[in-house]
Each structure stands twice: as C-alpha cells, then as structure tokens.
Amino acid sequence: MKKRYTLLWLIPLILAISLIPIITHSVIYRETVFLILMYITLAVSLNIILGYTGYVSFGHVVFFGIGGYTSFYLMHKFGIHLIFAMIMGGVVSAIIALIVGEAVLKLRGAFFAIATIGINEAIKSLVTNLSWLGGATGMFFNFKIYKTYGGAAKAIWFAYCLMVIVTIVSLVTSYFIKNSKFGYGLFAIREDEDAAIVLGVNAKRFKSIAYAISAFFPGLVGAIFFFKAGNIEPEDAFHLVKSIEMIFMVMLGGFGTISGPPIGAILYERLKGILLVNPLFKNLHMAITGLILLIIILFAPGGIVGTLRNRFKKIRSLLE
Amino acid sequence: MILELQSVTKKFGGLVAVDNVSFKVKKQEIFGIIGPNGAGKTTLFNVISGVYYPDGGKIFFNNKEITNTECYRRTRLGIASTHQIVKPLNELTVLENIMVGACFGKKSATLKQSVSIAEEIVDVVGLTEKKEVLAGKLNVPEKKRLELARALASEPDIILLDEVLAGLNPAEADEMLKVIQKIRESGITILMIEHLMHAIMKLSDRIIVLDYGAKIAEGTPEEIANDPKVIEAYLGDPDLALKLIKSKENSL
Numbered sequence: 001m002k003k004r005y006t007l008l009w010l011i012p013l014i015l016a017i018s019l020i021p022i023i024t025h026s027v028i029y030r031e032t033v034f035l036i037l038m039y040i041t042l043a044v045s046l047n048i049i050l051g052y053t054g055y056v057s058f059g060h061v062v063f064f065g066i067g068g069y070t071s072f073y074l075m076h077k078f079g080i081h082l083i084f085a086m087i088m089g090g091v092v093s094a095i096i097a098l099i100v101g102e103a104v105l106k107l108r109g110a111f112f113a114i115a116t117i118g119i120n121e122a123i124k125s126l127v128t129n130l131s132w133l134g135g136a137t138g139m140f141f142n143f144k145i146y147k148t149y150g151g152a153a154k155a156i157w158f159a160y161c162l163m164v165i166v167t168i169v170s171l172v173t174s175y176f177i178k179n180s181k182f183g184y185g186l187f188a189i190r191e192d193e194d195a196a197i198v199l200g201v202n203a204k205r206f207k208s209i210a211y212a213i214s215a216f217f218p219g220l221v222g223a224i225f226f227f228k229a230g231n232i233e234p235e236d237a238f239h240l241v242k243s244i245e246m247i248f249m250v251m252l253g254g255f256g257t258i259s260g261p262p263i264g265a266i267l268y269e270r271l272k273g274i275l276l277v278n279p280l281f282k283n284l285h286m287a288i289t290g291l292i293l294l295i296i297i298l299f300a301p302g303g304i305v306g307t308l309r310n311r312f313k314k315i316r317s318l319l320e
Numbered sequence: 321m322i323l324e325l326q327s328v329t330k331k332f333g334g335l336v337a338v339d340n341v342s343f344k345v346k347k348q349e350i351f352g353i354i355g356p357n358g359a360g361k362t363t364l365f366n367v368i369s370g371v372y373y374p375d376g377g378k379i380f381f382n383n384k385e386i387t388n389t390e391c392y393r394r395t396r397l398g399i400a401s402t403h404q405i406v407k408p409l410n411e412l413t414v415l416e417n418i419m420v421g422a423c424f425g426k427k428s429a430t431l432k433q434s435v436s437i438a439e440e441i442v443d444v445v446g447l448t449e450k451k452e453v454l455a456g457k458l459n460v461p462e463k464k465r466l467e468l469a470r471a472l473a474s475e476p477d478i479i480l481l482d483e484v485l486a487g488l489n490p491a492e493a494d495e496m497l498k499v500i501q502k503i504r505e506s507g508i509t510i511l512m513i514e515h516l517m518h519a520i521m522k523l524s525d526r527i528i529v530l531d532y533g534a535k536i537a538e539g540t541p542e543e544i545a546n547d548p549k550v551i552e553a554y555l556g557d558p559d560l561a562l563k564l565i566k567s568k569e570n571s572l
C-alpha cells in the first residue's frame with residue numbers, strides 16, 4: 001500500500017489554527033475560527049456523498065437544521081447537556097438520511113439533486129408549522145441553560161472546543177473512508193454505478209451508509225452552532241445558501257479528496273470575510289462565489305487539490 | 321452443471337429480446353454464444369448476471385436458483401462479467417479498477433489483499449505498464465483488457481465475456497485467446513459471445529446460436545458450422561455468413 005501522509009500535516013494545521021483563539025483569548029479570532037471549523041466539517045461531510053459517491057446532495061443543509069432543531073429542543077425543553085443533545089442531533093440527522101435516502105437515492109444525477117432541495121424545503125415548512133418547535137419564530141434559550149457550563153462566556157468556549165473535536169473526527173472519518181474497501185465501493189459507484197453493481201458492490205446499501213455519515217456531522221455542527229447562537233429559527237437552520245456554500249467549498253478545494261474540502265472551507269471563509277467587509281462587494285458575494293464556482297467547474301474540475309495532484313505527481317502522497 | 325437456464329424470456333416492451341432460451345453449461349467448459357447483431361446475446365448475459373430479471377423462466381447457478389437474486393449478490397456467488405460496451409471506472413487507476421473487482425467479487429478480498437491480486441492480474445492481461453494510469457485514459461483495446469482483468473480479480477467460478485476480442489488487431493486477439501485459454505485451465509468456466517468466427521470455433525467446446533432472441537441451434541463448433549439454419553440466420557448479415565463459411569472451410 002502506498003504511504004499516505006495527508007493527515008500528518010492537515011490535523012496539525014487545523015489544531016494550530018484552533019489554538020490561536022485559545023492562546024490569544026480573543027473572542028474575535030474565536031468567532032472566525034469557529035466559522036472556519038464549521039465550514040470544514042460541513043464541507044468534509046458533504047464530500048462523502050458528493051465527492052466520494054458522486055451524488056450531489058444540494059439540500060444538504062437540511063441535516064444541519066435537523067441536528068440543530070433536535071438538540072436545541074432537547075436542551076431547551078429537558079435541559080439535556082450539549083454533548084448528549086449534539087450526539088442526538090447527529091443521530092437523528094443520520095436516521096432521517098437513511099429514511100429519505102431509501103426514496104431519493106434511487107434517483108440519479110439532477111433528479112437526486114432536485115429531490116434533496118425538495119426535502120430541505122419540505123422539512124423547513126414542516127418545522128415552520130410546528131408550534132411546539134416555535135413555528136416561524138423558532139426557539140430561544142433561557143439564559144439559565146448556560147449555567148451548567150459555568151455561564152454564557154464559558155459555554156461558548158466549551159462549544160468552541162467541541163467544534164474543534166468534531167472537526168478533527170470528521171476529517172479522520174473522511175480519511176478512513178477514503179482508504180477503505182467501503183471507500184473504493186463508493187468511488188466505483190461514483191464512476192459508474194451500473195458497473196459497480198456488476199462488480200459486486202451493494203450500491204444501495206453503500207449509498208445509504210455514505211448518505212447517513214454525510215448527514216451525521218452536519219447534525220453535530222448544527223447542534224453546536226445553535227447552542228452557541230442561543231436561538232434557532234427555520235430560516236437560519238434550513239437556509240439553502242449554506243448548501244450552495246458547502247458545494248462551493250468542496251468544489252474549490254477538490255471533490256473526492258481528503259484535504260480539498262478543508263482547504264476550500266478555509267479559503268471560502270477568508271474570501272467571504274474579504275467580500276463582506278468591502279462595501280463594493282457586500283451584496284455581490286454570492287454572485288462572485290457563483291462565478292468562481294463556474295470557473296472551477298469549467299477549467300479546473302478537480303479543484304485546487306485535484307489540479308495540484310495532476311500537476312505534481314511527486315506530492316500525491318502528501319496531498320490526498 | 322454450473323449454470324442452467326430454463327425457458328428464459330426477457331422482453332423490452334413489445335420486443336422479445338430473449339425468447340424462451342434453455343441451455344446447460346458444464347464446469348470448466350468454454351461455451352460460445354453467437355448470433356447476428358441484435359439477436360439478444362448481450363441481453364442474455366445481462367439476465368444471467370442479474371442486470372435484468374427475466375420475464376419468464378428460471379436460472380440456476382451451482383444447482384441453486386438465482387432467478388431473483390440481486391446482481392451484486394450473483395457476482396459474490398461467483399458470476400463475473402465483462403461489458404461489451406466498456407465501463408471503466410474512469411477516475412480510478414487501472415490497478416484500482418482491478419482492486420474493486422477483487423474486493424467485491426467472489427473472493428471478497430481485503431483492501432490489502434486486493435492490491436497484490438491486482439498486481440498479479442495486470443500482468444496476466446498485459447496492462448503492467450499502464451497500472452498507474454487512470455482507466456479513462458486507456459484506449460479501447462486496453463479498456464477491454466481491463467474489463468477482463470476486473471472480472472478475473474473477483475476469482476469467479478464462471479466468467480461472461482461479451483466480445484472481448486472485438487476491436488483488437490490480430491496479434492492482440494491472439495494474445496487474448498491465450499489468456500482465455502489460461503483462464504479455462506485455471507478452472508474457470510467461460511461463457512463467451514464473439515463475432516470473430518474463427519476464434520469462437522477454435523475455443524468453444526459447445527456453441528449456441530441465437531436469432532431474434534431464440535435459440536436456433538446448439539452443438540459442437542463443427543455441428544454449428546454445418547447447420548443450415550445457422551447459415552440461414554446469418555444470411556441477413558452477409559459479412560458474417562462469409563466468415564462462418566470460411567471458418568468451416570478452415571476447419572475441414
């Protein structure tokens with residue numbers, strides 16, 4: 001087996017970035033890095049279904065929302081600790097992915113993508129109409145909730161640390177899938193599903209599992225994000241723009257690779273930061289993102305990592 | 321009997337692509353399937369491999385009924401196939417393509433085992449120099465060999481070869497013939513569809529002929545070459561009829 005070193009620089013890099021706010025004790029840095037970590041995890045998990053398996057889950061934000069709502073409700077109503085609520089959020093997201101996957105994973109190409117948008121919109125309007133989930137205005141935490149964590153300030157640092165852990169776990173998961181038999185089954189499905197089946201891949205099962213894993217992590221992220229925010233509402237939880245951002249990060253960094261989605265996520269966060277503070281581009285940031293996406297798909301479909309791997313064969317074991 | 325079909329029928333809408341076909345294949349046999357274009361040969365393979373379920377009839381593999389067994393399970397039971405229209409996993413390397421075959425086939429190798437299996441098989445099919453190349457970058461004859469390699473990697477009991485010689489030049493075809501013979505010697509039963517008459521006549525132990533989905537003849541290569549019904553079926557395809565007659569002359 002070839003030696004694979006990608007995680008050897010990627011994990012230290014992410015840990016180093018994560019340490020900046022902790023060392024400087026800067027709330028501003030913390031907010032920035034939190035966003036970066038959140039984007040990394042979202043991109044890495046989308047990559048498992050989009051990049052590894054070849055299914056464009058366009059409405060992937062739905063799992064962020066489901067995880068967010070599940071955990072928020074558990075914390076809000078029953079005072080369940082964030083860690084358990086978060087795990088429940090991930091599990092419920094994964095279970096819902098298994099259930100809807102039964103139906104939508106039969107669809108291929110554009111039909112699948114459209115169906116996933118439909119799922120997001122359907123769940124969003126469902127939640128909007130459920131009064132016990134707060135309807136359109138959503139739910140707000142009682143400040144008491146943060147007491148368990150030693151007050152609001154500490155609670156947010158706690159959420160931050162949890163986010164670091166979730167990000168690392170998502171990366172390691174992505175790495176192990178990529179270098180496993182299961183991963184090869186997924187790549188075969190991505191390249192030619194019919195051929196994969198004839199080669200003996202249980203495509204239906206593999207797609208379901210991949211979809212569930214790729215739903216699990218956004219569920220965790222949603223839990224942490226809305227815990228930190230202190231409120232949750234359908235417009236935030238099921239915002240389709242976040243889906244587009246996720247696809248953008250995966251494509252920018254390089255779909256189907258391990259290091260591509262995190263690189264794409266970091267760059268996107270920076271790009272967004274630059275565009276949003278500039279009054280000239282403030283309202284154009286999605287337009288510019290879209291334009292860049294178009295350019296990537298047309299001229300460098302492998303994204304940054306894919307393109308580098310093609311150019312420089314020597315660094316392949318470092319840049320997977 | 322390793323494989324048995326009983327009155328198998330497959331329809332596409334009103335078109336009967338495979339019409340009430342029955343035959344038995346013995347272990348370690350090379351079993352040829354010929355017939356004019358559109359006769360239903362590939363469809364027959366697809367029904368055996370499980371890509372399609374038959375509309376009627378039964379299929380037995382190693383004396384167990386597999387008529388309704390899912391495609392991927394049949395591969396795991398030991399039925400491997402190649403595609404007439406090649407289906408490489410483009411963005412995976414040659415080696416990785418073969419590894420997929422080893423991982424999910426009858427052998428169900430671990431990823432580690434699959435690497436050494438693939439390393440051996442690239443040699444067998446003569447793709448050693450291309451093993452790190454992306455499958456999408458191969459030319460068609462190479463892709464055909466890759467099809468064969470992937471099927472072999474699963475270590476099947478029976479292998480379905482759909483026109484693996486098509487598009488190869490005479491030297492390459494000769495190489496391939498040797499590979500096929502080697503496969504048989506290793507104990508694998510071979511079902512092959514081939515338009516190259518001299519090849520199929522030379523290799524096969526028995527042959528069936530399909531025409532408009534129906535089996536019109538079955539026998540040894542010699543019996544087939546002398547069967548007037550077969551010549552007649554090929555009249556619609558003068559080119560092939562000529563080759564058939566020529567192969568008969570050669571065999572005399």
Ligand SMILES: Nc1ncnc2c1ncn2[C@@H]1O[C@H](COP(=O)(O)OP(=O)(O)OP(=O)(O)O)[C@@H](O)[C@H]1O
Nearest residue numbers: 332335337355356357358359360361362363364404
């Ligand atoms: N998926 C399909 N849907 C509809 N019709 C099909 C399908 N596959 C094959 N056919 C039709 O079934 C008939 C048999 O096709 P098949 O490909 O099995 O022939 P073949 O004997 O393999 O021909 P060839 O020698 O050209 O490969 C043809 O008329 C073909 O058009």
Ligand SMILES: [Mg+2]
Nearest residue numbers: 361362363404
């Ligand atoms: Mg055919």
